[in-house]
Amino acid sequence: MISQRLLRKLDFTLIIVTLLIVGVSLITIGSATHINTPSEDRYWYVQRQGIFAMMNCLFVFFLLHFDYKELQKYGNHLYIFNLVMLLAVMLIGHSALGAQRWIQIGPISLQPSEFSKIIMIVSLAAMLDQRIGKLNTFKDLLPVAAYVGLPFLLVLKQPDLGTSLVFLAILLGMTFVAGINLRLLMILFGAGVALMPIFWHFLKEYQKMRIMVFMDPNVDPLGSGYHIIQSKIAIGSGMLFGKGLFGGTQSQLNFLPENHTDFIFAVIGEELGFIGAGIVLLLYLILLYRGVKIANEARDNFGSLLAVGITSMLTFHLLINVGMTAGIMPVTGIPLPLMSYGVSSLTTNMLAIGILLNIYMRRQKIMF
Secondary structure, three states, X not given: OOOHHHHOOOOHHHHHHHHHHHHHHHHHHHHHHOOOOOOOOOOHXXXXXXXXXXXXXXXXXXXXXXXXXXXXXXXXXXXXXXXXXXXXXXXXXXXXXXXXXXXXXXXXXXXXXXXXXXXXXXXXXXXXXOOOOOOOOHHHHHHHHHHHHHHHHHHHHOOOHHHHHHHHHHHHHHHHHOOOOHHHHHHHHHHHHHOHHHHHOOOOHHHHHHHHHHHOHHHOOOOOOHHHHHHHHHHHXXXXXXXOOOXXXXXXXXXXXXXXXXXXXXHHHHHHHHHHHHHHHHHHHHHHHHHHHHHHHOOOHHHHHHHHHHHHHHHHHHHHXXXXXXXXXXXXXXXXXXXXXXXXXXXXXXXXXXXXXXXXXXXXXXXX
C-alpha cells in the first residue's frame, strides 16, 4: 500500500490542472457532438470519454503504488513489445481515413502508435541513462538514432507522419538533457533542413497537398484546405467571449470537420472565445511548467529523462495541434493532449501524467 507520507508529496497542482483540462474536454466534446452521434443518445461520445477518463484515473492511482524506477528494468522488453505491436498493425490492423493505424478489440478501436510514444519514452530513458554525457560524436549518437529510427519508420509506414514526428521531438528533448554535443546537434539540424527537398519526394500526395495548403489554403478550398479554412473561421468568429456552449455555428452545423478530435481547439475558440481559449492555454502552460519542474527535481537521471520525454511529447502535441487549428502549422493527425476525443490518446496522456506524479512524489528518498 502507498504510505500517507508519499500521498502528501503528490503534485496537487498537476492533478488539479489535469482534471480541469479533462473537464473542459468533456464539456467541449458534449457540445461538439450532441447533434451527431452513432446512437440515439445525444451524449454518447462524452459519456464514453468520461467513463474511460474515470478508469484511467483509477489506473493512475494504482500505478502510484510502484516506484517508477522499476520501469528501467523493462526498457528493452517494452521496446520489443512496441515493435511487435506496431508490426501487428501492419498485419491485422484496419484502415480508416486512408491510414492503417487501428486494431479492433471488441467494441474498442485502439491506436498502437499512441501507446508507442509513452513506451518509447520509457525505453529511450533506460538507454540514455547509461549514456549521460557520452553523446559527443556521430558514432555515439548512431545507436540512439537507430533505436528510435525503427519504430519511427514503422509508424511512418502506416502512414502517420504526425506521430512519427513526435518521436523526433522526444528524441531531441531527451538527448539534449542527456548532454548531447550542441555543435553536433546544430550540424544534424542543418543537415535535416538541407535534406528537406529530398524528403519531399518520399511524401504521399495528400501529405504534399497538406503542406501546399498550409502555405495557401485556397489552393484546394473544398478539399485539403477545407479543414484549415473552417477552423480559422470558427476561431475568428468566437471573438473575445465566444458564442457560448452549444452556440457555435461552424461546429453545430457541421462545417468544421473532426470537431471533437483533431479540431477540438477550434470549437473552444468559437464557443468560449479568446478568453476561454486563453484560459485553456494557460492550463497547458502550467502543466508543462510542472513537467519541467519535476524533471529538474527528480532524484535520478532516469526520472529526469522520463519527465523531459513526457514534457517534450506534450509540448510538441500542443504546439502542432493549436498551430494547425489556427492555420500556422500544416494539418496533421496529432490530437490535443487530454482534450481530443479518443481512448488511445486519453490513456497515453493519463499514463504520462501518472509517471510525472510518480517521479515527483519520489523526488527524495523516503523512509518507510
